[in-house]
Amino acid sequence: MNWKRPGYLSDSASTVVYLPQQKTADGDIYSSETIFVPTDPSLTKTYKLPPSSTNKQKDVLASLVNLVKIAQKLILIGKRKMKVNKKGPGDFVTNIDKGIELLFRDWIYLNFPHSKIIGEEGQKSKISEKDLVWYIDPIDGTTNYIENKHEVTIHICAIKNGVPWISVVGIPNENATLGVSGQYIFSDSPSHMISSDKLMICPDNVVGTEFRESSLVEKISHDKIMDEFNCQHIKFNSIGFSILEMMRGNIQFFYKNNVKLWDIMAPLCLLRESGLFSIELTIPELDLTICPFSNDASFYKHLNDVHKKDCKVGLIIVTPKNMHNCSKKIKQIILDSSI
Numbered sequence: 197m198n199w200k201r202p203g204y205l206s207d208s209a210s211t212v213v214y215l216p217q218q219k220t221a222d223g224d225i226y227s228s229e230t231i232f233v234p235t236d237p238s239l240t241k242t243y244k245l246p247p248s249s250t251n252k253q254k255d256v257l258a259s260l261v262n263l264v265k266i267a268q269k270l271i272l273i274g275k276r277k278m279k280v281n282k283k284g285p286g287d288f289v290t291n292i293d294k295g296i297e298l299l300f301r302d303w304i305y306l307n308f309p310h311s312k313i314i315g316e317e318g319q320k321s322k323i324s325e326k327d328l329v330w331y332i333d334p335i336d337g338t339t340n341y342i343e344n345k346h347e348v349t350i351h352i353c354a355i356k357n358g359v360p361w362i363s364v365v366g367i368p369n370e371n372a373t374l375g376v377s378g379q380y381i382f383s384d385s386p387s388h389m390i391s392s393d394k395l396m397i398c399p400d401n402v403v404g405t406e407f408r409e410s411s412l413v414e415k416i417s418h419d420k421i422m423d424e425f426n427c428q429h430i431k432f433n434s435i436g437f438s439i440l441e442m443m444r445g446n447i448q449f450f451y452k453n454n455v456k457l458w459d460i461m462a463p464l465c466l467l468r469e470s471g472l473f474s475i476e477l478t479i480p481e482l483d484l485t486i487c488p489f490s491n492d493a494s495f496y497k498h499l500n501d502v503h504k505k506d507c508k509v510g511l512i513i514v515t516p517k518n519m520h521n522c523s524k525k526i527k528q529i530i531l532d533s534s535i
């Protein structure tokens with residue numbers, strides 16, 4: 197990675213300006229854009245870095261929680277000032293999404309300059325199974341954010357040697373942040389349970405999904421799953437929020453075909469912590485079903501291939517461990533519908 201720090205300029209109008217750098221060996225991230233991120237100057241004073249070159253997961257977790265808390269405030273302040281651009285049909289980005297991703301990239305550059313980044317709004321690094329790989333979704337649920345709905349989350353996590361190394365997820369509209377790194381857990385949410393002794397799996401057949409109603413194939417497979425399990429569905433238009441609802445006992449199982457990893461990796465790292473859920477990623481092209489944290493070399497090759505195209509990685513299914521058969525049935529229904 198060859199990312200350079202953006203400049204920080206605060207003025208009397210309470211605005212911080214992130215100035216993108218010129219061309220780097222790794223390519224431009226925002227070469228021709230100047231991004232204005234509205235904030236309060238006092239927030240930048242609270243931008244704490246962990247002690248330099250530390251590997252102490254406790255310190256890094258505290259620093260990243262602090263950073264996500266700043267991003268949460270930016271999201272709340274930005275509601276009144278955001279600028280919206282269209283990326284594609286039904287797909288939007290705001291200057292707040294971009295500004296938060298820059299803030300996260302800056303923090304990573306300062307602390308882990310040799311790591312790799314897959315961020316929704318910026319460049320996707322070429323990765324290998326030996327790398328520390330970061331996944332960033334600055335705002336999961338951007339359309340909800342634009343429409344001032346509640347279900348919005350912030351994701352940042354890193355995977356190393358096939359296991360989560362750190363993950364922090366923010367819920368700005370609940371002023372809540374959840375994080376794990378090694379043996380350390382942070383949570384100031386009274387309703388989301390991370391550890392197995394407190395987490396209650398949803399007792400009812402409620403499926404969370406984010407299928408596109410505009411896609412006939414996705415609609416057909418969704419209806420079949422509803423019939424098969426005689427269940428209700430909840431669709432929040434934020435994958436992160438749906439996964440967190442499993443930790444609140446409101447969703448029993450979750451699936452999403454054609455998932456993009458920044459949408460799901462950070463909340464999955466938190467959900468994995470309880471040990472109560474089975475998490476499977478199926479890649480039909482490779483005839484492969486694996487854990488999404490895997491450092492299998494063929495999986496990394498697949499990720500590098502899809503990140504050059506549409507970033508759609510495969511089918512993710514999350515179920516309580518004692519409902520593993522349910523995972524097989526969902527997989528069969530979706531793969532059969534796709535033919």
Ligand SMILES: [Mg+2]
Nearest residue numbers: 316333335336
């Ligand atoms: Mg997003």
